[in-house]
Amino acid sequence: MHRFETDTLLQAVFKDGYELEADRLESLYSKSKRHQWNAELDVDWRHFDPEADVLDRRHDFLSRLTCVNELPEDQQHALFKGASLFLISQVLHGEQAALMTCGQLVNCVPDMDGKFGAAVQVMDEARHVEVFARYLDRHGRRYPIDPDLQSIVQALMTEADWEAKCVGMQVILESVALSFFRLGERIAVEPLLKQFIGRVHEDESRHVAYGVLTLEERIPQLSKDARVRLENWAYDAIAKIGGRAGKPAFQSQAQVLAETGIDLETFLPRFLAEVAHPEDLDLEGLSDPMTATVIPNLLRVGLVPERLLPGYLAQGFQIDLATRSVRDVHTFHPDVRAMRGEFEARKLDFSDPLQVSQAA
Ligand SMILES: [Fe+2]
């Protein structure tokens, strides 16, 4: 069993002030209390189909590859199922991180509304850990935490500044989770997963709302230095999770391949050749979490500055600050290629927000 520890220093805030002042946070807390559900009793655990696909194949990037579509059906089934269980395993580990970080927020968020909101979310996250762990037990397969995810989780746990913790967890990771669950409701194929994924989605929407409501008013009041730090923090997390800044995200997913019985010697070269040319692939209908939820929420709380736009563009995200909108133009768009060329010519690494600032 994989385990890691991190030491963390937190400033815990106690205030002799019990007024709930933020109306919108208060009503969110009230709603959360009414919408609690029980993973043990409200899910019919007998309705499980071990033979079925877990998620709809068409929503997986792999389904767009010819080398995958030409595999025999039993190997395709093993591949898609393995990829789904890998993804759900990372979701489970992310849920544990949310449980822990949110417990920290109860201590370090200064106002009572914020503490209440975090506290009720702790219960939600415990339920999510429970439901996904049970679900993977049914399949008898759980993958370990991916090293990229682990480094993000460790950074979140050790972050001393509560606003940065809140941006990282509530705005970025929760938004990634939200985009998955939003799809999940439509794409869950296996009947047991189909039963509860919608309820997890409802909970996660409240968590993102909590982050946005907490930060929307807070961020404009921060000092310039504190704000720059958060903007960079967010940029760095997107570069890591989005996998579009030089290195693909979640490389440990490759272990799924080894368990499928696919002849890797012939498959891998074809696979790599196809993914090297995404412009030739049909990506219609595949949604990117960064474009769908993460960047729009960062725009809402005001954490996408002009100076980082060249770096976002180099990752394929065309952002318009005036309309607060983002378009996924993918990494093969001519403007994206031109921007990457500029970074390269100036020997600057666009995965690093400090270097992106230098370019602006
Ligand atoms: Fe969760």
Ligand SMILES: [Fe+2]
């Ligand atoms: Fe959550």
